[in-house]
Amino acid sequence: MTEQKAKNALAVGFASPIIGAALGVLMGLAIFDLFNAFEEWTTVVLIALLGFSIWLGATKSGDALSYDNQHGGLPGAKGAANLNSVLAIVWMIVSFVTSLGIALSALQNFRDYPVNTGTDEPYNPGGFEVTFDSSVFFGEFLPAVVIVAMSMFGFVFMLVATSKVAK
Amino acid sequence: MSNQTELSARKLSVTSLFLIAIGATSWWAITILANYSDFFYDDYRYELATSDESMTPKGEEPYQYYERIYEPVVSPSTYLILTGILVFAMTALWARQITNRTNAEFESTRLSKTASIWSFIAVILALVMGVIFGFATFVESLSRPEEIDIGVRLLSTYVPILLTAGLLLFVVLRAFVIKPEVKDD
Numbered sequence: 001m002t003e004q005k006a007k008n009a010l011a012v013g014f015a016s017p018i019i020g021a022a023l024g025v026l027m028g029l030a031i032f033d034l035f036n037a038f039e040e041w042t043t044v045v046l047i048a049l050l051g052f053s054i055w056l057g058a059t060k061s062g063d064a065l066s067y068d069n070q071h072g073g074l075p076g077a078k079g080a081a082n083l084n085s086v087l088a089i090v091w092m093i094v095s096f097v098t099s100l101g102i103a104l105s106a107l108q109n110f111r112d113y114p115v116n117t118g119t120d121e122p123y124n125p126g127g128f129e130v131t132f133d134s135s136v137f138f139g140e141f142l143p144a145v146v147i148v149a150m151s152m153f154g155f156v157f158m159l160v161a162t163s164k165v166a167k
Numbered sequence: 168m169s170n171q172t173e174l175s176a177r178k179l180s181v182t183s184l185f186l187i188a189i190g191a192t193s194w195w196a197i198t199i200l201a202n203y204s205d206f207f208y209d210d211y212r213y214e215l216a217t218s219d220e221s222m223t224p225k226g227e228e229p230y231q232y233y234e235r236i237y238e239p240v241v242s243p244s245t246y247l248i249l250t251g252i253l254v255f256a257m258t259a260l261w262a263r264q265i266t267n268r269t270n271a272e273f274e275s276t277r278l279s280k281t282a283s284i285w286s287f288i289a290v291i292l293a294l295v296m297g298v299i300f301g302f303a304t305f306v307e308s309l310s311r312p313e314e315i316d317i318g319v320r321l322l323s324t325y326v327p328i329l330l331t332a333g334l335l336l337f338v339v340l341r342a343f344v345i346k347p348e349v350k351d352d
Contacts, residue, residue: 065277085281096191103199111206124233126213130206148195152188159285160181163278 006067006074013061013080017087020053040102040143047095047147051154054091058084058161066164081162088158095151099144106140109133176273180282183262183269187289190258194296197251201244208242211235239315241322245304249327249334252296256338259289263342290342294335301331 001009024046031042061080068077111128216234223229263286269279308324 081277096195100195100198103195104202107199107202110203120230122215122230122232124213124215125235126209126211126233128206148192152192153185156181156184156188159184159281160278163180163276163281 001063001067003067003071003073006064006071006077009060009067010064010074010077010080013057013064013084014076016053016057016060017084020050020056023053024050040106040140043098043102044143044146044150047091047098048150050091051095051150051158054084054087055154055158055161058088058158062162062164065162085159085162088155088162091158092151092155095147095154099147099151102147103141103144106136106144109136109140176269176276176279179265179269179273180276180278183265183282183286186258186262186265187285190255190262190289193258194251194255197247197254201247201251204243204247208240208244210237210239210242212238237310239319239323241319245323245327248300249330252293252300252331253334255289255296256293256334259286259293260338260341262286263290290338293338297331297335297338301328301335304328304331 027049028038028042028046032038057080061077061084064074064077065081068074110130110133112131112133113128114124116123212235213233214236215231217231218229220229262282266279266283266286270283273279304324304327308320
């Protein structure tokens with residue numbers, strides 16, 4: 001890797017998470033404004049976008065750090081790698097908690113409560129049935145599974161990316 | 168450091184990080200399963216009751232409603248949550264063993280340090296989860312009805328707390344006291 005390439009990698013290492021976060025926030029806002037709703041799959045796309053930008057930042061800052069360890073001259077490389085590591089941790093925690101919340105909320109929707117028929121019959125809160133609803137499974141539960149897998153394994157890839165060894 | 172040892176250290180560090188990720192994902196899945204099982208085993212049951220006639224206004228019929236009755240059962244979710252913590256703790260311990268071995272056998276790298284820190288955090292997290300679970304089980308058991316089946320009481324409170332204490336003891340000793348010996352070739 002040449003010095004110029006290492007400098008470019010360092011620039012991308014710093015810029016990528018910022019651009020990704022800004023794009024993610026703007027995209028989320030635009031979707032909310034346009035459709036007046038925020039579906040679970042939209043969350044998956046936003047978290048994936050953020051994760052990709054942090055992973056790219058981690059990989060590039062890892063390249064820059066690897067160059068710096070071998071040749072020196074890039075004092076900001078360690079800072080970029082540390083920044084991306086911290087962002088990876090925050091991203092992992094937020095994604096993990098989000099996925100747990102979405103999954104628990106989806107579980108509640110698998111309960112089928114009796115419809116109020118308008119008669120004088122008393123309402124029985126325990127009289128629900130647990131049924132498989134494919135729209136809840138694919139629309140609410142599956143996104144949570146995708147997010148948790150993405151957050152856990154994406155996190156490992158990010159940590160590995162920031163810890164490259166000089167070639 | 169030769170390329171071969173560098174690769175081995177890297178491989179071991181990545182393996183330990185993946186182990187932690189697998190443990191956390193398993194904990195997530197088991198927690199969801201535990202919540203799902205709660206649909207079928209509820210501490211409350213609903214019984215059709217009729218309002219007190221003396222309390223009903225004149226000219227009106229007494230009305231019916233479902234009364235909420237606290238009747239604890241041995242819920243599988245208690246043991247499922249404990250299993251989730253156990254799985255996470257075991258993978259964290261395994262990851263910690265691997266990082267200890269890596270630190271003992273190879274020169275320290277940024278990745279091996281990261282793996283070592285995360286395996287430590289995972290062990291601490293497992294311990295914290297165990298403490299929270301034990302304490303929550305204890306607090307939950309304070310709201311008991313006057314008459315309770317002793318078997319249910321034992322299985323839903325005493326046994327889980329004992330098992331949690333055993334798990335915490337094992338994890339603490341295995342992680343910080345009884346470290347496996349590393350061969351010195």
